[in-house]
Amino acid sequence: MSCLIVQSDKTLLLEVDHELAEACRRAIAPFAELERAPEHIHTYRVTPLGLWNARAAGHDAEQVVDALVEYSRYPVPHALLVDIAETMDRYGRLTLSKHPAHGLVLTTTDRPVLEEILRSKRVQPLVGARLDPDTVVVHPSERGQIKQTLLKLGWPAEDLAGYVDGEAHPIDLAEDGWSLRAYQRQAVEGFWHGGSGVVVLPCGAGKTLVGAGAMAKAKATTLILVTNTVSARQWKNELVKRTSLTEDEIGEYSGTKKEIRPVTIATYQVLTTRRKGVYPHLELFDSRDWGLIVYDEVHLLPAPVFKFTADLQARRRLGLTATLVREDGKEADVFSLIGPKRFDAPWKEIEAQGYIAPADCVEVRVNLTESERLAYATAEAEEKYRFCATTATKRRVTEALVRKFAGQQILVIGQYIDQLDELGAHLDAPVIKGETSNKERERLFDAFRNGEINVLVVSKVANFSIDLPEATVAIQVSGTFGSRQEEAQRLGRVLRPKADGHQAHFYSVVARDTIDQDFAAHRQRFLAEQGYAYRILDADELLGS
């Protein structure tokens, strides 16, 4: 009896407690995307993108089929194997490469495929003259476009056209008293070997260091794109601390500052600012001869940035993310424009290595009072969530939790400013929200880090990339309609390694029998699928104790 079960919907079920499970996981990880990792059986999904990722990483169909046949407990339906082989075979039939005379060319090993794609209306404007039956010129500016288009047509092109080196700039890791963790080093190697691509690591697993490692490899001017200013500052601090770069070599390009230095950190927001229908800050991409572009939180990459990225295909691109899942389903664009997945490690595995803290996830169900129930029942559809998410009982539960964990570093996270203000007032804790100035934010974060403040109430501005290393308890009182990646981010808040080995706690306070509960169920499912078992408590239990 082996450990893998192949389902007809192309999911793979892996029994994790099986003795062969680890070997099997290693065999299937290159081509199957881990979809769910609850306690006993992990679900992997075989998708065309996953198979092409595997091809890009140098695996062939035979290996994939062998892995399935070897580990499968039951006979694998032949049709599925054929399908896998056929899908994988589609990758690499078309190759983008450099041509000494014509610049960029698209060549094929299979002439009918070239004929097929050249007949497509979407491809025609992107290509030039046909050099010979197997080769066609591609306009160098359309390198990204054509990759995107070909992927949509189901014939992903292998990009072997290489990269420009960019302007050289000495960057080294300053490994004094610390060093890259093994998986970080693997991630850097994987990326560098592949040229461009995405590294998937859980929150708190040190993605910034993977970025730094990649920069040290490239030793060239680098453009780093991050989600917001706070995150930009943290990148800067981390780079100064961990690399040979000095503060003067790192520029910030944001709403407030417009510095362009050998290493420039820009926010998505400033790049996507539009004035009179144009993006005035696009010149940033051309302002220097960048040798490397780092995209932080690739899963949040706004659509316009994809468009710019399409024009940057000659530069090395590194995407960093905790999850390839995009709520907008643009995974294919990430694949074609930034690159295939070069490395990933499941949360649990890194947690087991002691790099991120194990978390205790609890959902607390509160009952609405009778008057709230009536108000909820009569509320307009778009108001319903606000009504149930901000019930007064939640405040009492939050207070009880804060009392319970008194002395530990506690984050209270919510969506509605009124609710947060009220909570802040009751808990006597400062509130960070959209209108809080960056300076004030940093002051409060510093105070929280130093332990001067124990409880911090934050709105969704805290969702991304702020580093709060000592938060051990996160209490979520309201969220954005069950967004999965938000849950990942919030969990990330408490998953950083703890100095004293405290267990992290993640509480979600949810109103019973309302859409709040439905949203919570959605988010919790994501948690459970990530392997974080959670418990459900009744508010009365908590308030009573």
Next chain:
Amino acid sequence: MGIGELDREAHVPEGRPSGTAGSPRTLAEALRARGDDGLAALLRARPDLLGPVPNDVTQLATRAGTRASVVRALERLDRFSLQVAETLAVAPDPAPYPVLLGLLGGGDPEAPEAARSPEVAEALPRAVALLREQALVWGEDDRLRLVRTARELLSPSPQHPSPTGLGPTVAEATAGMSPGRLQEIVAAAGLPSTHDPVSAVAALTALFTDRERMAALLDTAPPEALSVLDRLVWGPPYGEVTAKPTPPVGWLRDRGLLLPVSPRTMVLPREVALHLRGGRAHRTPEPHAPRLEVAREYRPEAVDGAAAGQAYAALATVEELLKSWDHGGPAVLRAGGLSVRDLKRTATALDVPEPVAAFWLELAYGAGLLASDGEADERYAPTPAYDDWLDRPPAERWARLVTAWLTATRTPGLVGGQDAKGRTLSALGPDLDRAAAPEVRHRVLGLLATLPPGAAADPETLLGRLRWERPTRGASSAPRAGGPPAPAAGPADGTDPGAAGPWASETRTAAAPRPAAPRPPAELRERLARWALGDAELLGVTGRGALSTHARALLNLPLAKAAEPSAEGGGVEPEVAAERAAELLEPLLPRAVDHVLLQADLTAVAPGPLLRPLADALAVLADVESKGGATVYRFTPGSVRRALDTGRSASDLHAFLAAHARTPVPQPLAYLIDDVARKHGHLRIGAASAYVRCDDDALLGEIMADRRSAVLRLRRLAPTVLAAQTDPASLLEGLRSMGYAPAAESAGGDVLITRTDTHRTPPRTAPAPVPDGPPAPDATLLTAAVRAIRAGDRAATAVRKEPAVPVTAGGLPRTSAAETLATVQAAAMTGSAVWIGYVNAEGAASQRVIAPVRVEGGFVTGYDHTADEVRTYPLHRITGVAELADDDA
């Protein structure tokens, strides 16, 4: 002539005892000379001769010579035997064996060494024996004769060119030619002139068949002429020519190397073609069946494993399909079958392409698991046999499906195509039967079985082999090299040799004692074979393209050795074979498991097929999320509620999960069940016809306690509310009779005041009157009408005053109806013409002069002088009539 010839073949000549030594003179004689085994072999090969059983050998021979029967027999020949028959049809009749061999390129001593094929020489005796056995050929080796009907069918004619590509003989082609023209040809060919056409033809034939003289003649030919011959030599032998042929064609025509069949068409005589071909009737005789190539070889275990996996998937699919129709499937179309939309829906539900969905549907249907329910509103539903099937072990279920598939004539591959009338063929619908399907299927599997275990056949060679075994007449001609012949110089492609047409139409027109089954075109056989391969893979009969061990057992085929198509007679009963196959398959199928793994993301994973009761229970409690070797279930509030609805309690569910889970029940799952159970049944719904409410619960208690209230069927819902199953009126009556004074309540809760003796309808509008005639006229209309009538009246009076006065030009004659009738009747009697005013249907008035002939039924028929023809006018349209002033009009 056909009958006379047949008679000669069939009847024993008088006065000659049968069975004497020496060469038989007729087919009947030849048959009579055979042993009983020989006759039995003939009847086995051509079973149509048995219906009804012939009275004697003569009758048997006659029947064996009928067109329909011969066509059937020819259709069942393999390619080489057919080639031999075709060759005999173009050979002299009778043909000695060596001549036949030579024509097939197998050993004409005069032929160049390279043209000789030892394989043909080796295979020919078998083919001749086969043809003889089937009574298509008779006679000793020195006088081989093709049965006349077969000869007619196979010999070349302009309408039905022979697959050999040969044309008519010189004698046939010159049959209608003038003696003078013939002499010219003889002279041009360099031969002495002869006395008569017969000897001229003989001379010409002799020249064409004489290798050396012919070679010498061709040496003098201009090169263009040779290239024209080249194009025609392998057929088709006909070529179009222009009125003024080009010099090379002219050169050939003059020497009889091309003979005219019509002013525009020339033919290459058979003798010339044979000379050019080196004496061979076929370009490529195919004495041996093409080899079945092995595409890839797998380990037999891998094949069996893959096949078993697919077999299991097949069972799961059929089960899933029928389960989804458990409570009534889609409606049956009026013409029978499943609508396109329902097929699409089924395909989506099964997550397969539509043709595959059609296959599963037909499979279930063919196995008797699915049928129309026959109700007035006809729907598809699983049959009782399905329930029986479900209870069988998986391997046996598989065997039942496959046995049904093997013999099925229904071909799901046709679904979605169109029949001859352009109607779309629907799944489960009519017209899907193809009689050849089982035979092709058996043959495909039989051929696969000839390969060693684990070897997958190359489908193209497999189809090639099938084509060889059952060629169609048109398709069997040797492939032409260098593409289609160029028509430029004249020769044109007469008929498409690939078309399978001629026989089918002939068969239908032939006066056959029994209608021969229309022959499936080669194309259908090939499609059937392809479908068989695909279906076999879907069913797990083959795995990765190779025949599985369990399928070999089922097919009753020797497990490894090569098998011939006659393997059906293997001696093992089909039931036993099915049992054996099931036994072989059984260990390969996933074992049923009795447990699931529960996880915190509210899923349960059954790591294998579940025992049926467990699977059924779990299917209620959770939704199936993914299927395959394992099943993934997801618990949702909805699914838990569903389980509670079936009468399970929360503690039942907890106990069920605890009993069947290998893992501890995760807290969120337990919480979910309790949470749903907490709300389940919180609201109660029931039906009541009326209610009683009263603020005094003691009074209600009293009513409930009263025995007389039993008939009212009251139930206490709350201290102050009773629900009744009787209608409000009876309830009121009943309570009153018990001495209470109830008041009725409206829907809004007000007391309804009712009067006892009045029975009223709900508000109704009075019916609008539907008057018979037109509405009553108003004053304006009346005035206008009166005025009009008066005016008309005045006009009528005015006319009457001077009735004899002919109407002046421009005005219509106007008389009263009675007067009109009398006048035209009088005119009809006297035959005189009258002048009438006539208003046609559009209201246009005209004057006509008619001579009435007949007046009847309100119409007058007469000769219309104005229109100059006989016409009929309705009397009521005639405004008036006047006699003509003078008779001389």
